[in-house]
Amino acid sequence: MNDELDRVVSQNIEKDNPVNAPTPGWLLQLGLLSDKTAAFCEDSGILDLIEDIVKPGIAIYSAKLVSKEPYESTICHWHQDNTYYNCHVVYQCISYAVCGV
Numbered sequence: 001m002n003d004e005l006d007r008v009v010s011q012n013i014e015k016d017n018p019v020n021a022p023t024p025g026w027l028l029q030l031g032l033l034s035d036k037t038a039a040f041c042e043d044s045g046i047l048d049l050i051e052d053i054v055k056p057g058i059a060i061y062s063a064k065l066v067s068k069e070p071y072e073s074t075i076c077h078w079h080q081d082n083t084y085y086n087c088h089v090v091y092q093c094i095s096y097a098v099c100g101v
Contacts, residue, residue: 004036023074030063
């Protein structure tokens with residue numbers, strides 16, 4: 001998965017892609033970028049891990065990858081958008097290495 005994310009990041013930086021965020025290293029709509037990222041979002045190993053947390057169903061509200069590029073001065077203020085949308089969201093970070101994908 002690391003190789004696929006590296007490939008997608010470099011591909012989206014090189015071209016004007018509508019799913020590419022305006023900030024270097026950020027990818028929006030992660031599950032739509034390639035067959036491999038879509039498979040990651042649908043992987044039963046990951047879904048089984050989060051099922052108890054998000055019952056009664058699982059839906060992707062926003063899937064993005066935020067990475068800090070070397071020598072890039074941009075800042076990402078985590079979770080600032082929740083105030084705007086006035087929503088309560090449970091955030092969980094799950095290592096895909098643990099899932100074996």
